[in-house]
Amino acid sequence: MDKKATPHITQNEALIFERSQTGRCGYRLPALDVEETPLDELLPADLRREDDLEGVPELSEPDVVRHFTRISTWNYNIDLGLYPLGSCTMKYNSRLNERVARIPGFANLHPLADVEDAQGALEVMHELQQHLAEITGLPGISLQPAAGAHGEMTGVMMIRAFLDARDGAGVEEGDKRRRVMLIPDSAHGTNPASAHLSGFNVKAIRSTSEGLTDLTHLRELCASGDVAGLMLTNPNTCGIFERNIREICRIVHEAGGLVYMDGANMNALVGVARPGDMGVDVIHLNLHKTFSTPHGGGGPGSGPCCCTSELEPFLPVPRVTREGERFRLDSERPQTVGRVKAFYGNFGMHLRALSYILTHGNDGLREATEAAVLNARFIADSLSDTFDKPFDSPPMHEVLFTDKRQTRKGVHTLDIAKRLIDFGFHPMTIYFPLIVQGAMLIEPTESVGRAELQQFVEAMKEIAREAIEDADTVLNAPHTTRIGRLDEAAAARKPVLRWRPAEKTATA
């Protein structure tokens, strides 16, 4: 930095521990209103802490507010501008939904309250279930999974349980059972990880030069007889709709397997087409993508699992069901895969998603899908002269480019991404999917207007120009942030994962 740069206080906020000052206090409790029991009677000394919580910071309330406000300004966020992370569906997070989630009758409701005293909450969940069933065309639903990967795990476990029940295999015959899960090589990493967690062996299916699932390879793999199912993302992670979806489902079904759909990309389909109508058996939705519940810097999410009525008996318990005017929690499901989370899922996210659905209305849901796909098309169209677009098909809600044309000058996807920051945009998803080199996956969502899309396109074109005329500017980007590119390799070699007083640092 040049001499104009100074130790700017809000740009150099320390760690909260470094800010701590003995004796500061940001909290006050009402005075204890019961007779005090001597500490030793309460709890023997050997069960009590001895360290006086050393190291936990001591701060006044303004210290805390200033600290977190300052560091917050180091974040990009949706309310600032386009956040076109492909596969992440960073759409507008309505404040109305936040308000709904904070209504005291929901926020203060204990999960173990008598169901009779929590009918409103159960009704919310039940109504959301119904709408998600309608949207996916899959009638069985559990809202319990806490995120997409959790939904995947739940769904593939259901497949497993279903197959075992169907095929009548006893525990002894374990090895003979269907234990192969087919997953396209373009899939998100959670797919194989979830399949593995559910005890499946993962086999990768190749993608075609069109960016679609290779049917020949699929047929080949299905022929082995041990296929439990297929995990497919549709539109896939190249942003392309698997137009052979019915055929794909038929192949898998005929091979005795089931089709799991990763619903991360449902923002391309809501109100337009339903996975259930295509032959999908089970899907998870990401409420924190398609249904706009905020990502919160990495969660909470919510990954409801929707399935056919054949699979319904295997859904996690408890189920939220309706009996006349009353709502119940039903755990009497002998075939269930079990419970995947304490209580009933991320209820706060259910509220927000329901608020999203009701605010949009059925026509608004379709309108959002159309607008999202149209925006992606606009980008695809505007940038295909400038950047390599590995697949010809018109994209759905997100579009895939690569850095092929820029690498000649040594400029790679990472550099393009970092340089976008200087134009005020969050970068797109990079290096995913893994099947193309230097992937740049751009998902604008419906929440951005034409003018800003145009600005994004211009920024991308400008970067492409710079890559030729002034590569250094791109290679050294970003230039407008308080810190530059960080040495991640060094960080992983000798990780420091926590603060410690003085020089004690944790390495692992």
Added chain:
Amino acid sequence: MDKKATPHITQNEALIFERSQTGRCGYRLPALDVEETPLDELLPADLRREDDLEGVPELSEPDVVRHFTRISTWNYNIDLGLYPLGSCTMKYNSRLNERVARIPGFANLHPLADVEDAQGALEVMHELQQHLAEITGLPGISLQPAAGAHGEMTGVMMIRAFLDARDGAGVEEGDKRRRVMLIPDSAHGTNPASAHLSGFNVKAIRSTSEGLTDLTHLRELCASGDVAGLMLTNPNTCGIFERNIREICRIVHEAGGLVYMDGANMNALVGVARPGDMGVDVIHLNLHKTFSTPHGGGGPGSGPCCCTSELEPFLPVPRVTREGERFRLDSERPQTVGRVKAFYGNFGMHLRALSYILTHGNDGLREATEAAVLNARFIADSLSDTFDKPFDSPPMHEVLFTDKRQTRKGVHTLDIAKRLIDFGFHPMTIYFPLIVQGAMLIEPTESVGRAELQQFVEAMKEIAREAIEDADTVLNAPHTTRIGRLDEAAAARKPVLRWRPAEKTATA
């Protein structure tokens, strides 16, 4: 800007009108639920708008959120760091107070509701009145004034009404009445403006070389016999307590006048000393300073007026009074100066101020005063070797410096202020008070900790060093903001005060 700078979208947000797109819509009402009356029956065409609200923007909700979020990031604010504007008392604005003000039973209460149905609100006002009376030592109170200047106007009008009543002057003798208001030359501009609005002729009192009211001059002016009173700020705007306050009050009282105190600087006194005990007759408080109600980028404020029991009959109506367990609005005050605002003042600010008082408790109020004065002393002590401190007395809650030592190199107060921005601080109040050249009035308040005070001191010292070694850096500051110094003179010569489509611009 160098080539690294780009048309960064969040740094170049347009005017909301420039963002508008025909057909966008950010709002939805429930459908009209009554039979529609034909428009012409509702209202004849010549009473209806013809312009279709042309020019009013059309935007979606995310457009609005992005617009205001982006421009918000161009503001400095208390939650980011020290905001040491002298005389402004920029202290911590608690979120708890914001929450209190938004409790539906307050926020949704109509001011003309039957008092029986608004007892809680009246109780809030009554309780606040009692606490402010205790804090100022002045028993009569009206919460009606909307800001400091409004309180001043109210207070001096009360003085006028009191004197007229006391002196029994009829309308015919108008000119003979006491029509001179004495105001120190160091006073805030609102003091003379308010006095003028109340029909007084303003005479300025000189300050001594110690930065105090010149008693000799005061006596001289009082001798003329037409003095209605004195408006005094204490601690004064040099941050110095008028230690002759009792003598000053005596002189004015003996001359037949009353003493008005501008309470803008009460943060130096709360819990430590009371204006009523010093001889002050009437004072306004700035709840948006001393009692932490947020400034909001220029208001709302609240400027309650507190007075002796002699002046009480002259307070604005309606008064909030208590009768047994009930609270009333009382307008039967024949001697009142009248009403200064519709309804009862900025009630939302009353709530916040009461929340502040109750959260601090009586000991906390004093603690805050001590901490505020101590912080100012710390700065005074740390910087007096570096900057010219025109008055020797130890400061109260704010400290006055000048640019005298820096001007040799052509660096002035304005430059120092602008350079502070690069260190992450908001500048101090500059060029006020007017009685010293190049004034820099620094008020840290109690809401800042030692470490940040130290950073501020170091920044100031660094700037002083730069003023000698590298004056250009200071003269061209700020360097870290999205725009540089603006040409205010040109702006005032040909003012453009509103947006107009195309090239039509308003000049005045």
Added chain:
Amino acid sequence: MRYIPNSPEERQEMLHALGLNSAEELFDSIPADALLRGPLKTPAALSEIELLERFESLAAKNAAARRPSFLGAGAYSHYAPTIVDSLIQRSEFFTAYTPYQPEISQGTLQAIFEFQTLVCQLTGMDVANASMYDGSTAMAEAVLMAERVTRRSRVLVSAAVHPEYMQVTETYVAHAGIELGRLGVDAETGRTAFDDAALDKTVAAVVVQSPNFFGCVEDLKALADRAHAAGALLVVVVTESASLGLLRSPGACGADIVAAEGQSLGVPLSFGGPYVGLFATREQYARQMPGRLVGIAYDREGRRGFVLTLATREQHIRREKATSNICTNEGLIALAATIYMTTLGRKGLQEVAAQCAQKAAYARRRIAAVEGFSLPFSAPVFNEFVVRAPVEAAGLLRRLAAEHNLTGGLALSPFFPERPNDFLVCVTETNKRGEIDALAAGLGTA
């Protein structure tokens, strides 16, 4: 105290470093006999939990806040989209000061510039300021300004102006050498009755409110013509700014100054404040305006920015010669109104106004059909109107509240003792048909 960063120990260390022994010594310059002996007699500190309980229980005593209501008369129940309050709660807005340092206050400054523009668009005027305390003080300042502009000293105010606004104006002008005259109200139409005789060459301005206190829409064009013919200004007061979505703008009718209450534009009722005064005028009077103004300015690189401008009108420069004593105004409320207006936008503002008018028309029909009730005034209305009851109105409304849990409106008798049976009903887009039906039914039985 949890809001004070430096702990007692830290403060002790700082005191020592200053050569002081105790905090008391910080106050050595205060005469000993002026120092407070002993602690303040205010309550001891409350925790958050206790404080919220305390205020919740106070709020619970405000029964009126929970009841369907037909109160207007200067404060209106409109719905504000959620984002209004979320956005103004950004620290960047609500904890900033008046934008004295433009380089780090552009957010506030640009928002004010937008506010000024929106106020101009709504009122049909050329220039608007950064806000006044509220509608009532805006009217008072308008009267003072009319005197400055015309150098005349009589001002005629319609008796159908909000009575509290009139009282405020009386207070403000009491010592300004301005004489306030009154224009009566036509008993049949409910509009200002114009007295040409009163309109001589000493009259600085004619002040009318539209819709007026009785809800009647004034014929502003005619009033403007007559005022202008006599060389006087027309000052138009608006208490219900939502009406500007439907009614011809004061500017289009010839107003010279508009003084309005902006509470309808997204601001909570909050028992009467904080609200926001809108103040707009013609271009040629800009330098006579009270209050702050934001204008465009450029930096050395030619980048557009915004600054406080024409400050030579203001108290901090001109002191007693300033156009007004106002300093702190209603910045954050002006911001709320700005966000409200932009969120509703052109169509939304029109739709809110249309729904208000439609629902009021429905309510008029329903109430007029109730045995014994009538509508005394014939002029067109927006969303407020006077109802004449067969009995004393104040008692009727109290019974309505007690028996039907409805706040039916405002009895006019405290302001107009000659109208014991009249009350003012206001209907907005937030009043449901069911509430209106309940009101009509309740009036029939209360």
Added chain:
Amino acid sequence: MRYIPNSPEERQEMLHALGLNSAEELFDSIPADALLRGPLKTPAALSEIELLERFESLAAKNAAARRPSFLGAGAYSHYAPTIVDSLIQRSEFFTAYTPYQPEISQGTLQAIFEFQTLVCQLTGMDVANASMYDGSTAMAEAVLMAERVTRRSRVLVSAAVHPEYMQVTETYVAHAGIELGRLGVDAETGRTAFDDAALDKTVAAVVVQSPNFFGCVEDLKALADRAHAAGALLVVVVTESASLGLLRSPGACGADIVAAEGQSLGVPLSFGGPYVGLFATREQYARQMPGRLVGIAYDREGRRGFVLTLATREQHIRREKATSNICTNEGLIALAATIYMTTLGRKGLQEVAAQCAQKAAYARRRIAAVEGFSLPFSAPVFNEFVVRAPVEAAGLLRRLAAEHNLTGGLALSPFFPERPNDFLVCVTETNKRGEIDALAAGLGTA
């Protein structure tokens, strides 16, 4: 739709520019027979006003949310200072994604680093991750990790672990080749009854909860010693993280992995979620941990920053070989917990814990004094304890709710049918003495 910037006309223009005639053509790649015919059968759009009314009326049906309550069992009513919720509502935090681009995500990254540190401090462990979904899944992941670390396949779980946590673990490990064994509960003390015989060389870990599901504080030190002697890990589950302000930390007792629910640290009850799983372990196991980790990194100028690190453990790099499938975690809730912990700070966390314990002790005395009621377990407790009623507990609690408007606790019978008369009572700093007295009185009469 008001959340979609491009208006229908703009979209039409964009379509045309792309050479398309209608929005339908955007979906040409979807087989016609898979397209939805007709609109979704979900409801039509609601305005804000209608939507809020709708949800308010649903919320009103949750009577339990308005009642003094003594429910705990994995979800606790603690008071969160107002700033927790205001700060997490800053757009900068709540609308950001996972911090994949560190240069513009330092706010999130630094906060997670602080979270990791605070979790270490509270649990007494060396390293903690960026969060798990909740306490139950954290426990399941801990069991999976113990298998990875030890390469052993049996895990012994105390019967006094939260039954729902046990169910979740069963689901998670069902296909991982792990056998779950159970350790009983001592009928007298309420603590885990240790069966040395079961602890052989095949045991990967012993899993206990402390305070356990019955509220009893386990003797972790003794358990750790026995587990370690057999080469097994000790996994400690904590559902009531507020207890860590008073109880000796699991780390100090020798725990190898701590899996905790962080809801007590400033997170609303919200009918069971979102909460936040805390996961901490010893330094040497860091690379076996599930979930994200943030570490320090430096830029070229040597400036300190934070990045996601050790990603080679994770699914997006290692796919099926990852330590876990977790991707999205509970970032914003972890932030809330971080703000809560820093606001309370060292003293505040201790005070909350002390008040919980004190009030629980008072409640124990009061309830034990009620005729017919007893406390079946003798081990020390923190703020939860089992009460034995003279009658069937579920019915008693229902009567208490109906007649005394009190949620008296959780009947144990659904989880432990052999305990029909037992119920679990939880007391926190938010329960006033009056509520406790009312509970005791109510039990005597219900």
